[in-house]
Amino acid sequence: MATPPKVNQSTFDQSTINQSKSDRSQINSSKAGQFIVLEGTEGVGKTTNLKFIEDIIRDQNLDLIVTREPGGTPLAEELREMLLAPRNEKVVENAELLLMFAARAQHFDSKIIPALNSGKWVLCDRFTDATYAYQGGGRGVDKSKIELLENLVQGRVRPDHIIILDVDVEIGLKRAGQRGDLDRFEQENRSFFENVREAYLERATKEPHRYHLINAAQPLKQVQAELLETIKSIIG
Numbered sequence: 419m420a421t422p423p424k425v426n427q428s429t430f431d432q433s434t435i436n437q438s439k440s441d442r443s444q445i446n447s448s449k450a451g452q453f454i455v456l457e458g459t460e461g462v463g464k465t466t467n468l469k470f471i472e473d474i475i476r477d478q479n480l481d482l483i484v485t486r487e488p489g490g491t492p493l494a495e496e497l498r499e500m501l502l503a504p505r506n507e508k509v510v511e512n513a514e515l516l517l518m519f520a521a522r523a524q525h526f527d528s529k530i531i532p533a534l535n536s537g538k539w540v541l542c543d544r545f546t547d548a549t550y551a552y553q554g555g556g557r558g559v560d561k562s563k564i565e566l567l568e569n570l571v572q573g574r575v576r577p578d579h580i581i582i583l584d585v586d587v588e589i590g591l592k593r594a595g596q597r598g599d600l601d602r603f604e605q606e607n608r609s610f611f612e613n614v615r616e617a618y619l620e621r622a623t624k625e626p627h628r629y630h631l632i633n634a635a636q637p638l639k640q641v642q643a644e645l646l647e648t649i650k651s652i653i654g
């Protein structure tokens with residue numbers, strides 16, 4: 419079993435949140451990086467805004483790695499290709515779920531945790547909230563199954579901050595549709611993405627201290643002004 423990671427342990431459970439605060443106080447706070455995740459449904463402008471967030475953090479001379487899920491390591495990127503490729507065979511729910519977490523396990527243990535433990539900031543394009551939204555909301559996978567795998571793969575570690583870019587599904591799908599070839603998820607129908615969006619919004623309202631919901635239907639300038647405020651508040 420992997421050694422329990424030493425830093426950035428925020429969880430849903432209040433007693434563990436308190437525990438994680440005391441864990442953090444044992445490390446030099448100026449050295450502790452934050453684990454930040456950017457999420458959203460299709461066509462919310464994730465790529466542009468990930469770069470924007472990266473630039474803000476780097477401008478502060480903070481040591482940062484930028485990574486993504488599924489993916490982030492050679493093995494996890496191979497699993498990503500398998501997961502995203504359109505195919506004639508129906509991918510059963512458990513296979514999709516387990517492949518997502520297989521990629522996550524590799525990425526988490528070999529890249530995210532070592533970075534956090536060496537004091538780096540981690541900016542990740544999607545993480546486990548995407549599983550709750552896409553597999554849970556979109557596919558209807560039971561939340562308890564996701565929680566089980568989340569605990570198995572991540573132990574008590576949860577991202578410090580999750581930024582969700584939110585846009586009406588119709589607008590998002592129109593934007594995403596302009597990109598040409600659609601992957602296996604992008605080929606899903608509108609009701610799938612309505613459920614994905616709903617799952618993200620539900621998670622955001624349950625834990626407002628960790629979730630930052632940004633209205634991505636606004637002009638980019640306004641979206642980025644809000645992102646700047648959010649990142650500033652995180653950097654402190």
Ligand code: TMP
Pocket residue numbers: 464486487488502518543544545546547548549550552553603604
């Ligand atoms: P991306 O195109 O935003 O990089 O993400 C790849 C796709 O993978 C996206 O459609 C969402 C999906 N996905 C899941 O279904 N579950 C997950 O846990 C993750 C991380 C991504």
